[in-house]
Amino acid sequence: MPTSPVATPAVTRGSGLPPSLTPTLLDRLTARVAAAADAAKVTTNAPYTGGPLADLPVSTPSDVETAFARARRAQETWAATPIRERKKILLRFHDLVLQRQDEALDLMQAESGKTRRDAFLEVTDIAITTRYYARSAAQLLAPRRRRGAIPLLTHTTELRHPKGVVAVISPWNYPLSMAAGDAIPALVAGNAVVQKPDTQTALTALWALDLMREAGLPADVWQMVIGRGSSIGGALMDNADYMMFTGSTATGRKIARDAGERLIGSSLELGGKNAMLVLDDADIARAADGAIDACFPSTGQLCVSIERIYVAEEIFDAFVAEFVARTNALRLGAAYDYSADVGCLTNPSQLDTVTAHVDDAVAKGATVLAGGRARPELGPLFYEPTILTGVTPEMTLHDRETFGPVVSIYPDRDTDEAVARANATPYGLNASVWTRNGARGRAVAARLRAGTVNVNEAFAAAWGSIDAPMGGMGDSGLGRRHGADGILKYTEPQTVAHQRIRGFSPPSGVSHETWSSALTGALKFLKRIGSR
Structure with missing residues (x-):
């Protein structure tokens, strides 16, 4: 397992605005x-x-x-x-x-x-x-x-x-x-x-x-x-x-x-502080690829991205080595084509937050395995994809959403511990479970307190299942989109009920006592025949 970060490769191109963004287009949009x-x-x-x-x-x-x-x-x-x-x-x-x-x-x-x-x-x-x-x-x-x-x-x-x-x-x-x-x-x-x-x-x-x-x-x-x-x-x-x-x-x-x-x-x-669980039977290479897709899209500025990874201790070192190697190979760049793997943060306040979270964790004893620094030579808001271990509760990023290219990784003794730690947050937006056993993965997913849980995927499987609801539990929100x-x-739902012939009032000449007895018999009969 690496003990020191390696600089992420850069893509050096794309300094100005693309030609499609003409003054005519911008004027039409602002109008x-x-x-x-x-x-x-x-x-x-x-x-x-x-x-x-x-x-x-x-x-x-x-x-x-x-x-x-x-x-x-x-x-x-x-x-x-x-x-x-x-x-x-x-x-x-x-x-x-x-x-x-x-x-x-x-x-x-x-x-x-x-x-x-x-x-x-x-x-x-x-x-x-x-x-x-x-x-x-x-x-x-x-x-x-x-x-x-x-x-x-x-x-x-x-x-x-x-x-x-x-x-x-x-x-x-x-x-x-x-x-x-x-x-x-x-x-x-x-x-x-x-x-x-x-x-x-x-x-x-x-x-x-x-x-x-x-x-x-x-x-x-x-x-x-x-x-x-x-x-x-x-x-x-x-x-x-x-x-x-x-x-x-x-x-x-x-x-x-x-x-x-x-x-x-x-x-x-x-918000969210989304967790990924790598179970002891996971395909390590596939899970490491999945972690890249889970943690660093849009430079980590994604509500459903993963900021915590819990890995079975039997495969912890092997998984971390694979994940760190893939992270260090990512290409940062400002390119208006498909050559860059990771772009930059969107605004200075996000760069400040990411920097503060990582610096606080390192100052309190966390170890940087990959990334961990800004890259101003690429542009004012670039920050390397970052992996940390040794993150503890007194560190800001342990519980707080970073919303940047930063993930903390932890070993766990068994699945019960991983589930408990994943659920130990007021948030509940998205989660990810990795295992070779689909049935086991779905069973673990059902124990997680999150509005969407993906098995052997980061977030796209649930998000792209447009016929199913998507949203959060707890501090991650109310209501759902999709489906x-x-x-x-x-x-606004409206009920229109049209009553034919006779309602609940007794017919003319029938006492309320007799009518109540008749309705009681009807209710008992309906139950007997299985009517809802």
């Missing part, structure tokens, strides 16, 4: 922001270089209120639009995303600093999400017959109505997946959407809006506002019929409190 013509501007910077990227108009609370007013008017017509027409728009959007993906890849890399391969996964994700809801929405939202109160005499139907105008607050780390992915089911359900993407990656979200408009989405049904939460967050909450938020647990708690005060619903995907839950949360 989509719901803001006054004389709005103040905020400049975003490209993480690869630190240089200026775009000047975005800043929305005011008044702009947000105006956006909601327009959205409410547009939503009435949109909700009355047959779902088959909404489906056509989504499928055209699906095709446009795939046809124009190079623009999206360039935008995502320029705004977030991620690699092209990580950006492409977002394109794939949105194509899958769009196709799924376009093809499934009619069935998921269709009126459903429900069992009536009195067999044959009560005709009961469950209807689904759109909430109205949904507020979506999306993060910077997955600017296409989180922005478009949460808006799509809300839109196809008949809602309008007013969205606040993170300012740093707003261009990617605006690109998705631009393509949806090109696909035929009526004006004002989906709008975007730009600004700090402290400035316009209150206006979003005050006007929304439902809140969809992805971000920190602290902010999620506030949104949940405010939504509860207004008696509106909310769905929150929050039926991902669209039904944006609707």
Whole structure:
């Protein structure tokens, strides 16, 4: 097992912005922001270089209120639009995303600093999400017959109505997946959407809006506002019929409190301190490859990425050696092609957090097996993929989410200990189990307190299973995206019950005492014949 880190190789290319990001494109996207013509501007910077990227108009609370007013008017017509027409728009959007993906890849890399391969996964994700809801929405939202109160005499139907105008607050780390992915089911359900993407990656979200408009989405049904939460967050909450938020647990708690005060619903995907379990019968080489995919995509800035690995002590040294070797071979770089394995962090505050967590752990006795340092010669926000051992509870990164390319690794005596340690966190978003025995892996997965658990995969298997719900337990959030839950949360269920002939009141001339006796006999009979 290595005792000292080895520098990660670098890819030295890609210093400027790609040619696809023309002034014409950037002007067209920024014009989509719901803001006054004389709005103040905020400049975003490209993480690869630190240089200026775009000047975005800043929305005011008044702009947000105006956006909601327009959205409410547009939503009435949109909700009355047959779902088959909404489906056509989504499928055209699906095709446009795939046809124009190079623009999206360039935008995502320029705004977030991620690699092209990580950006492409977002394109794939949105194509899958769009196709799924376009093809499934009619069935998921269709009126459903429900069992009536009195067999044959009560005709009961469950209807689904759109909430109205949904507020979506999306993060910077997955600017296409989180922005478009949460808006799509809300839109196809008949809602309008007013969205606040993170300012740093707003261009990617605006690109998705631009393509949806090109696909035929009526004006004002989906709008975007730009600004700090402290400035316009209150206006979003005050006007929304439902809140969809992805971000920190602290902010999620506030949104949940405010939504509860207004008696509106909310769905929150929050933080995580996700664990990977490598059982004693795991394929070591495959598990080490899986750990790379689990820990370092988008430079570790992924809610479902792994920050803790628990390895059976019988194979601990062998696994660590394989994992460290693979980590040291990763290529860091600012390349607008597929040559780099790991990009950079997105903003200086993330670099500060990663540096502080690693430095604190080392100062308190942790050992760095790989990485452990910034790489300013590659760009201002590069930090090497880092593996630590000897991490103890008094170290910040033991329990706190780092949200960067840092993972701590621990030996465990047996599976029970690994499960207990994995569950010893207030978070519960994602987990990963590695074993040669699929049945054993699924059994261990069921014991983990996490909204999604992957067996012999990092996170893509559960995330990509779009027909199944995805979300967190505990401090990792409320509600789910994907599957039926991902669209039904944006609707109001309504029960319509039509009573035929006779209800629960006695017929004329029959006493309540006689009627009660008759109903009692009917209830006993229904139980006897197995009726629900």
